[in-house]
Amino acid sequence: MAASRVVIIKAGNLWTSTGAVDPAVITKMFARGFALLTGERNDAGALSSLFRPNDRIGIKVNTIGGRALSTRPDVALPFAGWLSRNGLQAKNLFIWDRTTRELRDAGYGTSADRSGIKVFGTDADGVGYETGLVSHLNVGSLFSKIQTEFATASVSLALLKDHGLAGVTAGMKNYFGAIHNPNKYHDFHCNPFVAEVFDAPPVKTKHKVSIIDALVVQYHKGPSYHARWAAKYGGLIFSLDPVAADTVGWSVIEELRAAAGLPALKDEGREPVYLATAEKMGLGRADLASIETVEETVA
């Protein structure tokens, strides 16, 4: 049962007067989310239930959408800071994506400081992709060395978006940014490829938790940014079950679409069928009825 718990944390005072988000509030949201997720009473306890003290943690963000529609730096950086204050070493924390340019375009200041939290892309000097292909089911890809070598544990700190081909992009599809050839896996609504990339050893053996940035959700015409169909949902979604996290994310998108008078993704023939495939593969639960969703608002 615990594996299929999904926690949604919102905050009443999240947005500042300038339209930014308050990092102190974000940190509270992480703390509460992990507490509800793990059942641990304090922050360090929650983290130690998921990570070892010496873990090198790759925090995979999604920055393909530029500043308007990426995992926000004011979410990822407070998260990494919170980890470093609660038993994990700052030098072992990597915020990363495909390219350093995309990270910069999304508003991240890149850093390779040896003692601090690092921010860089797979294309950074000395990084790159493995030269050995991982051939897994229908997938044949080179994985980022950040995923395979640098990180001993992996967090998908994704963004919640409608996706014209996949239906929904969230925590699982975020790992498309860990392979060299994601463009080859968008046929058939990305099915079964999203599930199979996640199931490949470099991801499956290291993934610890899905966190979905749903502060602003692109609920139509994604994955590109369109202000008209972007809503301030104001939530962070947490789960140890990657399929359940994305399934709940999908339901959020459907709620927003319905509120805007848009048809359901299924009616547009593009529901995220890879979630059912992932469930069949034993990666998690894709049926809302079998997912315990806990929603809370922090002060």
Added chain:
Amino acid sequence: MKRRRFIRGAAGAGLLAGAGLPSVCSGLAAFGAKPNLSRVEARYYDKLPDREVECRLCPRKCRLGDKERGYCGVRENIGGTYYTLVYGKVCSLNVDPVEKKPFFHVLPGTSALSLAAAGCNVNCKFCQNWEISQVRPEQVDHFDLPPERAAAQAIESGCRSIAYTYTEPTVFFEYMYDTAVQSKRRGVRNLVVTGGHINPEPLADLLAAVDAVKVDLKGFTQEFYTEYVRGELQPVLETIRAVAKSKAWLEIVYLVIPTLNDRMDLIREMAKWVRNEVGDQVPVHFSRFQPMYLVKNLPPTPISTLEAARETALEEGLRFVYMGNVPGHEGENTFCPGCGKVAVQRVGYRIASIQLKAGRCDTCGTPIPGVWT
């Protein structure tokens, strides 16, 4: 054997000229290399509302939002305009025997300046060049070789032709087309080596600019194309028909993969289709598979299988049927359909003898179709 070699710094003038093949490297880029991609507006696409575009270059018809790339990985929607990222960005450049493409009825014994940019619009599980075809352009080393420079390079290198090969040239269409136009003016022939996934409109434009097209017919069932190619058979057959109707010379290659596409009834069906649809004069090459990329669990094609395929196609009336990647086999030779004598004798990529005069058999005078001069 099949690794395509990358010439470091070949943007420098005359690197190839008279020097033979330089020492080169291949494969994925050293990291830290700057992407330096092109931003040349693509041809054959439609602008749609909400900054979306729809590509019309190949049958996939990728529909893309802002900042998205097509299946090929080398064409990107930037703010509602579609761009090719690989115009003049050459990732592989070699002087090859034209027989290596293979073209057996085009300028035998000559060299082709053979070039590629990164990318492909299918994903064959048995790809022999996946390190450059199945990657995004920023993931491979490349250098600038503008069309006019490519044409000059071919001449300086003693090449009679430029071959667009190694990856899928359709995805670098704009560069290929412009290079073909430039080099044609200078008397250099243009040869295209393609999987045939291209839409009729760009294909028609291309055929007006090039001299020969070799189509890789990778199988003869849609099931095979779905499972192992990630593409469609029918558009490839349409491409073959269109090339045959054009002024460009056509050759077909069929890579025979043990257990996957080597059933003789299918090969017979394919040979009949070739005879009926594009004629018995079109050369067909049955090539030997080597384990590669995602198909490493199968052995190289037995030579007996290639011999059986060749025999089957000959039985169906095809006049020029060859075996590829089997150096020294008589199936490499061109036999005159009139007298049965060897008209062109090959050993691997080398020409041992040519018994042709003005495109006719030296012995009996039977015309042998092709581009001979």
